[in-house]
Amino acid sequence: MSLHSGIPDAIAADVKHGERLEWWTLAWIGSVVVVMALVMGASQAMKSAVIEDVLSLIPAIVFLLSAHWERKCANSRFPFGYRRANSLAFLVAATALLAVGGFLVYESATTLVRQEHPTVGGITLFGHTIWLGWLMIAALVYSVIPPLILGRIKQPVAKRINDKVLHTDALMQKADWQTGLAAIAGIVGIGLGWWWADASAALFIALSIIKDAIGALEQAVAELLDGTPRALDSNKLAHDAEALIAALKARFGDVDVRLRETGRYIAAEVDCLPPTTIPTEAELMGDDRAWRLASLSFRPD
């Protein structure tokens, strides 16, 4: 049981898996950004999609950074270690998600208010001039596939290692493929002469992204304010935290129990004299989640 050092063996393989998934994310989404930038032309919808894809790399980057820092040992300058890097990364990732949603709302609302008519002309390839919209749609179809696959693979890993950054990244991937589909609908709409279709579809998606982002932001702030551990996908208390409070109360009577979360780890504080036999993590959390309990302290008064 240690609040200060490294990644427990029980989740080391899954954290490695998460890191590999994030490297794949950087490579795939990076390639999507390049392809989209090549065909974006003067389309505002495509520009927005490219900017959104660039922003969507932030959770992957901060996950990799926080996992790197989490492994570092405590030292005299950081005596409590670096595990809280994950909490900070979660705040950054949630803010990035909110930025994507806010940016899309701004772009689509201004397009609708100004009644901008998007222009998508022709491009000459190998002697043939074709509508650039077809290339944009092909690029967007490509852009939808990686986040759809990666997002689904990341969710169970995020759950196993209780990583809110990875979970927020999975939400970002959901935002990615949804905005990709919205942009395809928008390009087809432009092709049909419906100048408002693109912006309306993006606005609809943006509102759902903002809802997810605000939820994640509430959790991130709660974690940084030493709130009781929250669930991965909502601001409700985490089930394992509630179970731990119940287990501690069952063992030590009706005493005050405080839990807080440092990254993915729980620190518990019980208002009673230290018992002669300290219960193990597995006794309190169960074998699967024993790694979550990093610290248990007793306050006699």
Place this chain on the structure above:
Amino acid sequence: MRYSFALPVAALLLSGCDSLPRDAAGTTERIERTHAMRIAVLPGTPNARPALALLGTYAREHSARLTLVSIHGEHAHKALEDGEVDALVGHFAKASPWQADIALSKPVARGEPDDKEHPVLRIARRNGENALILATDRLVARAAQ
């Protein structure tokens, strides 16, 4: 969510491949209906003839003829944006300050100059009139071959 987008998109793609894109303000249909394509030439354009020839070809393909509209240079871009003319012929730089407000073609009868600030003969179209824009882009590309 996924299916709500995918199904209409797939249906549209299958049914409308040939007819895309269309004009947001229906310029092509109006040209076909009125048999007239309204063109303005920016004052001071040294030789607008290659561009006018391309637009003449476009007009003939749509059973229309060119109607030259006389507009003061200062008002020409606004007239195009407002749909008072269908195309504007003149010298524009690739990095023209009007670039976002109107749809500029590639240079007519010559290659793209290295200097983005160097004005060359181009056809300006109204933003969003994507059928007209694609059709004239094709003519400009064909003329360049």
